[in-house]
Amino acid sequence: MPATRFWLMKSEPDEFSIDDLVAARPQTTAWFGVRNYQARNFMREMQVGDRALFYHSSCPAPGIAGVVRVSRLAYPDATQFDPASDYYDAQATRESPRWWNVDVELVRKTRFVPIAQMRADPALANMVTLRRGNRLSITPVTAAEWKAVERLTAQPLRP
DNA sequence: GCCAACGTTGGC
DNA sequence: GCCAACGTTGGC
Numbered sequence: 418m419p420a421t422r423f424w425l426m427k428s429e430p431d432e433f434s435i436d437d438l439v440a441a442r443p444q445t446t447a448w449f450g451v452r453n454y455q456a457r458n459f460m461r462e463m464q465v466g467d468r469a470l471f472y473h474s475s476c477p478a479p480g481i482a483g484v485v486r487v488s489r490l491a492y493p494d495a496t497q498f499d500p501a502s503d504y505y506d507a508q509a510t511r512e513s514p515r516w517w518n519v520d521v522e523l524v525r526k527t528r529f530v531p532i533a534q535m536r537a538d539p540a541l542a543n544m545v546t547l548r549r550g551n552r553l554s555i556t557p558v559t560a561a562e563w564k565a566v567e568r569l570t571a572q573p574l575r576p
Numbered sequence: 577g578c579c580a581a582c583g584t585t586g587g588c
Numbered sequence: 589g590c591c592a593a594c595g596t597t598g599g600c
Contacts, residue, residue: 427598453583475598532599550581552597578600585594 423558424459424469425546426485426521435471435482435526444523449494450504451518456555460519461491469521470558470566472546480531481566489520527570540565 426448428434438446451457464487471483493514496504509515535541545556558566 429598455583479599552582554597580599581597583594583596585592587592588590 422464422467423560423563424463424467425472425481425544425556425558426469427472427474427546427554429475430473430482431476434473438471438483438485438523439526441523445488445520447494447520448518449496451494451554452504452506452516453554456553457517459553459555459557461517463487463491463519465490468524468563470563474554478529478531480529480535481527481570482529483526484524484570485521486524487519488522491517491519494518530566530569534569535566538565538569 433446438444448460451460467487469485469487470481471485473479473482493511494504494516496502497506497509497514497516498511499505504516506515532547535544536547541547541562544558544562545551546553
């Protein structure tokens with residue numbers, strides 16, 4: 418059994434935001450479009466029931482916007498086969514897919530936690546996504562970091 | 577717009 | 589296999 422049960426998954430809100438997931442019926446989405454091998458490998462490690470922080474990236478207000486739950490194990494990302502898709506990969510074949518994605522379902526939209534507030538929390542000092550130079554769109558989160566984030570989402574900003 | 581950091585590509 | 593060049597990510 419893998420040790421990691423918690424993850425952080427980045428989405429650009431212009432592409433797909435927490436509000437898009439809230440509005441979806443059902444409140445679930447395929448996490449397609451990941452084109453980095455490390456991030457792909459993390460998705461292939463995920464189990465149904467794993468939890469993930471829904472993070473808004475590459476936007477005016479980066480930070481944590483919600484919590485999701487893995488609802489389907491990794492399966493081939495359909496967009497790699499679609500020549501009309503931005504995510505098309507000419508080298509991928511149905512027999513030998515290169516890119517995979519899980520499905521996630523909404524657990525809840527949280528109070529927004531800006532990246533500055535994450536950086537200010539000593540409990541998150543070693544969080545992978547906050548490390549200098551880290552660009553991975555999917556990263557593991559420790560149980561302690563998960564709890565610290567839950568505290569931040571539950572509490573209003575201090576003066 | 578800037579820039580640091582990292583991944584990928586391709587010549588050799 | 590090395591490594592320089594280039595492209596991308598993503599916070600600021």
